[in-house]
Amino acid sequence: MKLVQRENGFSIVVNDKEIIEHSIENPCIYVGKGKGTYDMFRGNFKVKDYICEKIGLNDFEISVENSRVIVTFSNKGLNAIKVLFIEEDGRTVVKFLENPDNFNRFWLRLKAEKEEHIYGCGEQFSDFDLRGKNYPLWTSEQGVGRNKNTYTTFMAESMDQAGGDYYTTFFPEPTFISTRKYYCHINNSAYMDFDFSHENFHELQIWDMPEEIIFETGETYLDLVGKLTALLGRQPELPEWVYKGVWLGIQxxxxxxxxxxxxxxxxxxxxxxxxxxxxxxxxxxxxxxxxxxxxxxxxxxxxxxxxxxxxxxxxxxxxxGYINPYVAIEGSLFKEASEKGYLAKNKEGKDYLVEFGEFYAGVVDFTIPRxxxxxxxxxxxxxxxxxxxxxxxxxxEYLPTDVVLNNGVSAEIMxxxxxxxxxxxxxxxxxxxxxxxxxxxxxxxxxxxxxxxxxxxxxxxxxxxxxxxxxxxxxxxxxxxxxxxxxxxxxxxxxxxxxxxxxxxxxxxxxxxxxxxxxxxxxxxxxxxxxxxxxxxxxxxxxxxxxxxxxxxxxxxxxxxxxxxxxNSNKGIPVQRPLFMHYENDERSYSIKYEYLYGRDILVAPVYEPGKTKWNVYLPEDKWVHLWTGKEYSGGDIEVSVPLGQPAVFYRKESEHVELFKKIGEVKHMGF
Amino acid sequence: MKLVQRENGFSIVVNDKEIIEHSIENPCIYVGKGKGTYDMFRGNFKVKDYICEKIGLNDFEISVENSRVIVTFSNKGLNAIKVLFIEEDGRTVVKFLENPDNFNRFWLRLKAEKEEHIYGCGEQFSDFDLRGKNYPLWTSEQGVGRNKNTYTTFMAESMDQAGGDYYTTFFPEPTFISTRKYYCHINNSAYMDFDFSHENFHELQIWDMPEEIIFETGETYLDLVGKLTALLGRQPELPEWVYKGVWLGIQxxxxxxxxxxxxxxxxxxxxxxxxxxxxxxxxxxxxxxxxxxxxxxxxxxxxxxxxxxxxxxxxxxxxxGYINPYVAIEGSLFKEASEKGYLAKNKEGKDYLVEFGEFYAGVVDFTIPRxxxxxxxxxxxxxxxxxxxxxxxxxxEYLPTDVVLNNGVSAEIMxxxxxxxxxxxxxxxxxxxxxxxxxxxxxxxxxxxxxxxxxxxxxxxxxxxxxxxxxxxxxxxxxxxxxxxxxxxxxxxxxxxxxxxxxxxxxxxxxxxxxxxxxxxxxxxxxxxxxxxxxxxxxxxxxxxxxxxxxxxxxxxxxxxxxxxxxNSNKGIPVQRPLFMHYENDERSYSIKYEYLYGRDILVAPVYEPGKTKWNVYLPEDKWVHLWTGKEYSGGDIEVSVPLGQPAVFYRKESEHVELFKKIGEVKHMGF
Missing domain, CATH: 3.20.20.80 (Glycosidases)
Structure with a gap:
């Protein structure tokens, strides 16, 4: 991390990448006060904010001690907040130290480039490249339809407030990877909204004072996901028995x-x-x-x-089997949890009951260690x-915001x-x-x-x-x-x-x-x-x-x-990967969202429209072999036959698994 | 107008009504900067704002000269704006004098009471009492359906961005009457949003520095509309021939x-x-x-x-006949206007053409006197x-915001x-x-x-x-x-x-x-x-x-x-009046939006549902006579028969027009 000071501003530069740029004219931090409302119906939330104040903190005072950079942002001394920029374990960490005016809204602007792409923010169903829109980050039902222009969404919305939108997801996370080759992660669980729609800056809005905002750069995307998962953790391998076949969902x-x-x-x-x-x-x-x-x-x-x-x-x-974090009121576990005081409470101090569509359940309070x-x-x-x-x-994803938890922290934060x-x-x-x-x-x-x-x-x-x-x-x-x-x-x-x-x-x-x-x-x-x-x-x-x-x-x-x-378990490299992860120099690959690499050597282009016998596929430049016909391709836009049983799948001719793939391409069963 | 000073604030009191209350904790003025976007398709606008800053101006310095009160609002001297409070012609006028930081967003908070009702803001189709919601004020198509939960609105929205919402209207106006018995009018034509949803304050948001904000109190609602129209103007009487019958819309x-x-x-x-x-x-x-x-x-x-x-x-x-402010490109008038330079221009200096659904028209530029x-x-x-x-x-209501007008003023303002x-x-x-x-x-x-x-x-x-x-x-x-x-x-x-x-x-x-x-x-x-x-x-x-x-x-x-x-022409008292205009003490009348008084003496309760033979009507306490049967009522909730040809209409028994009304009640024609 390097601090570059100018007369009317400064920059935080990480491995030659300017991540944060502050000037008196264009401050990097805004603070404010807001009052959020969370209208919930069966896991579908309408979150609104009334922003009472949003103040750009133009003025800055820098003090440097060792490699600790402390900046006091303010307006000529007013609304001051103190922010620490520090390097920890090779990461650049931004810590908010003091918030004497009790601001509950923070906006951090990161430097953005016009041609930049952004990926991540948890599980995004509508967009892969997040550049150009804002993404509220709040775990909820994903929504039925998730597109305000579809009849399904309209009906679900009208009947149950359940239509969703392009950003609604079970798994939002204040974590993203930029094609400027850095990741950013915010260590806080409040409602956030990451706005990637501005040309020159990204604006990260946080409804709480963030503990830490962490940045780290990487040489490649493989390197970046490795570093990100070194920070966040990695999943274990799957049990051996899993690979023996399908799991039949039967009731x-x-x-x-x-x-x-x-x-x-x-x-x-x-x-x-x-x-x-x-x-x-x-x-x-x-x-x-x-x-x-x-x-x-x-x-x-x-x-x-x-x-x-x-x-x-x-x-x-x-x-x-199946389990979830609720216990239905008719059951033995509810009775036990209630008696032991393990259920979250309502404002009156009674067990909070969540309505799940014609039945009720208690919320096991995970803030109680016992x-x-x-x-x-x-x-x-x-x-x-x-x-x-x-x-x-x-x-x-349902935790209601008016539930009273044992640890005393607001359910809005939990x-x-x-x-x-x-x-x-x-x-x-x-x-x-x-x-x-x-x-x-x-x-x-x-x-x-x-x-x-x-x-x-x-x-x-x-x-x-x-x-x-x-x-x-x-x-x-x-x-x-x-x-x-x-x-x-x-x-x-x-x-x-x-x-x-x-x-x-x-x-x-x-x-x-x-x-x-x-x-x-x-x-x-x-x-x-x-x-x-x-x-x-x-x-x-x-x-x-x-x-x-x-x-x-x-x-x-x-x-x-x-x-x-x-x-994935050892290095955090996902099993399903975007094309650009292995083809960084392929411009086109950055906007492909309906194909994926299955590991290094297989490219899958699922048929996601009905009635198709042919399918258009984009292949990055490489030596590709069509799984079912053995036909070779060198990249570009191609069309392949996709009869049922033969999805558009390709493997790399130079893969060490070629023999395995060939065998798979020969699998036949009763006409398929 | 009276200025009441306190240690940490002040109030503007008009005829014993506290209209504006300022304190260091709860400032009455917020300023900021925003960037609006106006996405228009055939008169249907999606207006969005990116609020860059919103700053409460807590600190104040008051100077009083004669009856001129000048308050300099600021944050300890920063972001200062100067506001004049003055009495002019019996009205309390707030003038914004100086805006050295070029703020383009202003929020004025007015004192609100929980039980207060608000009416006006132009022509509102969904709500009459505006308390409890916010109302964007931007003239546009009214929308087709105007209710996001109806199929019609969904279809219109999906197909043409034309569904509208509860606030979309051809005729918005930053003017309202409060049941605290005052009116408020803002003299400015920028986009505004009046938010009546807060318990203790109304927040008026203006996307420009307002010239004047005018308040005036009244003894009665009749008095108030009289005073309001003395300020804004009144309509002339209708030509005599109008009253001779219906206008047949024929093509x-x-x-x-x-x-x-x-x-x-x-x-x-x-x-x-x-x-x-x-x-x-x-x-x-x-x-x-x-x-x-x-x-x-x-x-x-x-x-x-x-x-x-x-x-x-x-x-x-x-x-x-019919006319509108556009001239279609195929016509002689377009040719003439174009040649004379009377049409509004696009950014390239050419005649701006508006698409009206399979045809184009020029916009006559009303900022050119000729x-x-x-x-x-x-x-x-x-x-x-x-x-x-x-x-x-x-x-x-369609003026596009990217049109270039001759007077040099932004189309966003015009x-x-x-x-x-x-x-x-x-x-x-x-x-x-x-x-x-x-x-x-x-x-x-x-x-x-x-x-x-x-x-x-x-x-x-x-x-x-x-x-x-x-x-x-x-x-x-x-x-x-x-x-x-x-x-x-x-x-x-x-x-x-x-x-x-x-x-x-x-x-x-x-x-x-x-x-x-x-x-x-x-x-x-x-x-x-x-x-x-x-x-x-x-x-x-x-x-x-x-x-x-x-x-x-x-x-x-x-x-x-x-x-x-x-x-109406002489006093500004509308022909169709809410019930409370003549029954101020009737609490219930303030929430009646589907009945009206037709002048002082007639009450009309239109049948607005299909298949009805009976209709429920609320009558304020008075001596009412049912127009068609002569049956008398003294007020309250009643039910009347409403066969076709006999709408639910009542007249006051004490009216001086009783003989006229009786005659009307006897009108019969071919079975009706």
Whole structure:
């Protein structure tokens, strides 16, 4: 870090990159006061701010001691705040030391270049390159439709305030990577809004005094994600059994599950898990079948499950379950948590009850250490000891802002921190059981800390449709942006989840989604919120045969995938990568958001539109081989045939895995 | 005006009402800098602001000379602005004297009370009482649907950015009346946003340094509107011929017009005018039939019109036309204006062309005095001398913000001023022709100055539906809020105007709208943008008979209506009045927005829902007589029968017009 002083300003330069530029005319820091309102309906938030004041702090006084730079920003001495710029472990850290006027809004301007691109900010479903818009960072439901110009979004918005928008996400994070080759991370969990729409500056708005703002430069993007994850943490490798096949999302009880399993196994599908989210029982609501939310095996719905788990395990098939951070009021766990004082409170000091659509649940207060211990015991006893090898650790993004938490910190501040706290509970339960190499969980909600605690992410609740902002396509920028935020293991519900209004999952959508999923670390299906309205993996034999082929592609690819997962675990390099990560000099690659590199050697261009037999693909300059035909390409815009069963996938001719890839290209099964 | 000084602040008190309260903790003035963006598509604007700074000016220095109070607001001397508080002609005037830092955003906080109601701000279609929300003030298309939760709004928004919202209006004005019994008016035409959502203060945001902010108190609301219109101006009385019957909105040429006229006259409809908006010819677009926009009689479409005008005049029937502030590029007037340099320019110095949906037009630059003279000559020669007795002076609200005007003032500032400038052209043309007692025009766009220059307003383009925010009902708060802004003459297109998507004007809607229109100063029909999709006044005989009856009600009521119009002209008391204007002590009356007093003695509760045979009405305490049955009521919530032809109308038993009203209640025509 270097401080460059000028008569009317100064710059903070990191490895020859001017990150912050301050002058009396264009201050880098603004402070103010605001009053936010958070209108929440079932996890969908309308957050508004009334900005009472926003003051540019033009004047500055610099004092330098050793390598500590302290700048007192003010307006001729008024509204002064004290900021420390310091180098720590090779990182440039900005610390806000004093805030005597109790400002609760901070704006930091970073120097921007016109041609710069920005990536990250957690899981972004609509945009990959974030330059040109602002991104509110607040964990919430992702929204249904997520595009104000679509009928689906309009209907969801009108009926349930649930339409979402281009920025709504389960996993926002104040962390990004710039093509000026630095990352920026803000250590704070308040509501933020990162505005990348200005030509000459980025403006980072924070609704709290940030603890630290951290910058670090890198030589390459590989280097940068490595450094970022050295700071934030990295995910462990996946258990070995995962790679043996798909996880079938099945509901309905022991008999149904086994029947469905045998049917598809018989027809060639490689299966490594049955994921039964209703292992703890169900309830009916108008949205569809919902779960019981009392995290104990439902013996009625799943008779003999414990015995079956043992038998399946011998066949290399595991059983996965489901949990979330709430306990439904009808259940034994609610009663226990309530009696022990482990639930978050309302303003009257009573257990806060969250309405989840025709039922209520209490919020386990993760700011109470004993509550965490207790919830981990529940996981260890009821899930791990019971025999589950993994689970969906659902939710995390709903924490209402008017809840009263035991640690005395405002829920407005704790809200964005909640997902990682929830991840930590799950992670520690597994670690304490000594099972990190054998048990895994996957989350949709996230934030700073998910890198360290969550074993894997899934993309949440896509619509069962082809929409760009909330369908199949949206999963791709989601995986890529999360990778740029330090979370490199991603997968999605094959076929999507949400069926509302006139939506129905079609056969073609399921098939295309499965093709993409074969090139992600985990292949997992979900019946969706209205299973009967959706095409399922076993809706006809043709679908099963196609699915079987893709499961073979996945299992055959396992040696390669394992290497990628290991690389993610050791170096923080995501499994799914944007093209520019390996082709830095390719200008075009920076704006590609619906293709990805699967590791160094495979390029995947998922078909995300219906009715396609040909697909346009952009290949960066290299020696590429089309997976199914062996045809070679040297880069540029090409068109390939994409019959069902042959997604647009290419491998590098110079890869050391060429033999493996060739074998995969030859996989055939019952017409696919 | 009284200045009350305290140690850490001061108050401006007007007739014992504390209007402005300043303290070091809660300053009354904030200044700042912002950069607005105005995204316009066919008159629908998306206005956004990037607020760079917003600074509370806590510190103050007061100097008093005679009755001039000058306060220098600052932050310990920084960001100083100088403000004069002075009494002028009984009004309290706030003048901003110095702005050395070139701030372009000003926020003035007024003291607010929790139970206070606010009315006015021009023509508001969704709300009458404005307390609880903020109202951007920017003249534009009113929007189609105007409610983000309706399908119509969604469709209009998705297709043409045209959906609108609760505040979108042709006629916004920075003028309001508070139930604390004062009015406030800001003398400036920049974009503003009045925020009445805070409990303890109203915050008026102005995107320019305001010339003057004017306050005046009153004893009663009658007194207040009188004082407000003494400041802003008052509309003239309507020509005598107006009261002889309805204005038939007819298009299609001389023969069609006369045929339609004779048909309904024969069946009993009292007619005082044919309003032929296509007198200057038509063009076809995908939105429907559109006009030619070259303000010269189209002899082909209207052969012999001049002769017919004379003949009709002898029968007491006038002909009205149409004009707007644009000249279509195909026409002779565009050619002339372009050659003379009377058109507004683009940034390249060429004539600015506005796209109006498949055709283009130039903008007559009203900042060029000779252009105004020329346009007035066009009106005088082509319209008044030609024989028209009135016209719709359409548009005025579209002025693009990137147009370059001759006076050098930014179009961002001139935009809101444009409607009144357009009104002035029309008004002066009539005055210069010496015809103010015989010729009238009606506008939808408005702003400060419309009170003085526009002879009458109409409610613009309602949907042909029953929607609250954009259908029949919306016309009522529109009339009332405009009355509270000083414009007391209002009417609407009977049956509404806009047909888009699945909308169609039904027979019932036409009938209910005509019933309401009989109790407004002018009854006028409009075929709508898609005449063939809409029920028209002559679509069947039953409709004609009903319309005939309502025309008789209107003509019979003329002596009373004329008195009201005169009162509006002399005292500024609107013809359509909110209930509280005469029942100040009735708490409930302050929240009634879908009923109105028609002068002192008549209460109208229009039926604004379909399929109703009974209607709930609230009557303030008084002696009321139901117009059609003579049944007496003393006030409160009542239910009355509302068969077609008998809208819910009541008169005061103690009125001096009781005999007239009784006669009207007895009007019968062919079953109605």
């Amino acid at each position: 309905g009880g022991t008999e149904v599950a086994l029947k469905k399993l045998e049917n598809v196994v018989e027809k060639g599908v490689k299966v490594s898990g049955i994921w039964a989210q209703d292992w703890e029982g169900i309830r009916m609501t108008s949205f569809g079948k919902r779960l019981m939310w009392n995290w104990v095996w439902d013996k009625k719905l799943y008779p003999g499950l414990q015995e079956e788990i043992k038998k399946l395990r011998e066949r290399g098939i595991r059983v996965l 509550a965490c211990v207790w919830y981990k015991e529940v996981i260890k006893k009821e899930m791990i000891e019971f025999g589950l090898s993994g689970w969906m650790a659902d939710f995390g 809200h964005n921190a909640w997902p990682a706290m929830w991840a930590q509970i799950n992670r520690e339960a597994i670690e304490e059981a000594g099972k990190l190499d054998d048990v895994t969980f996957f989350m949709r909600a996230g934030g700073t800390g998910s890198q360290k605690y969550s074993t894997m992410m899934w993309a949440g609740d896509q619509n069962v449709d082809w929409s760009l902002d909330d369908g199949l396509a949206s999963v791709i920028p989601a995986a890529l942006s999360l990778g740029m935020t330090g979370c490199g293991l991603h997968h999605s519900d094959i076929g999507g989840y949400t069926t509302l209004f006139e939506m129905k999952r079609t056969k073609e959508l399921f098939i295309r989604w499965a093709e993409m999923a074969a090139f992600t670390p985990v292949m997992r299906t979900h019946e969706g919120n209205r299973p009967e309205a959706n095409w399922q993996f076993d809706s006809d034999d043709e679908t099963i045969y196609h699915f079987a082929k893709m499961s073979m592609v996945y299992t055959n690819l396992a040696p390669y995938t394992k290497e990628l997962v290991k690389e | 299609g040429g001389t023969e069609v017009a006369l045929k339609k006229l004779e048909n309904v006259v024969e069946k009993g409809v009292k007619v005082s005018g044919i309003w032929a908006q296509d007198w200057e010819g038509i063009r076809m677009t995908s939105f429907g039939k559109r006009l030619m926009w070259n303000w010269v009689w189209d002899k082909k479409l209207y052969p012999g019109l001049q002769e017919e005008i004379k003949k009709l005049r002898e029968r007491g029937i006038r002909v009205l 252009a105004c003279v020329w346009y007035k000559e066009v009106i005088k020669k082509e319209m008044i001398e030609f024989g028209l007795s009135g016209w719709m002076a359409d548009f005025g 935009h809101n001023a444009w409607p009144a400038m357009w009104a002035q052209i029309n008004r002066e043309a009539i005055e210069e022709a010496g015809k103010l007692d015989d010729v009238t025009f009606f506008m939808r766009a408005g702003g400060t100055g419309s009170q003085k220059y526009s002879t009458m307003m109409w409610a613009g383009d309602q949907n042909v539906d029953w929607s609250l925010d954009d259908g029949l009902a919306s016309v009522i708060p529109a009339a009332l809020s405009l009355g509270m802004t000083g414009c007391g003459l209002h009417h609407s297109d009977i049956g509404g105007y806009t047909t888009l998507f699945e909308m169609k004007r039904t027979k019932e809607l036409f009938i209910r709208w005509a019933e309401m229109a009989a109790f407004t100063p002018v009854m006028r029909t409009h075929e709508g943008n898609r005449p063939e999709a809409n029920w028209q006044f002559d679509s069947d005989d039953e409709t004609i008979y009903h319309f005939a009856k309502m025309s008789m009600v209107y003509t019979n009521l003329a002596p009373y209506t004329k008195e009201l119009v005169k009162e």
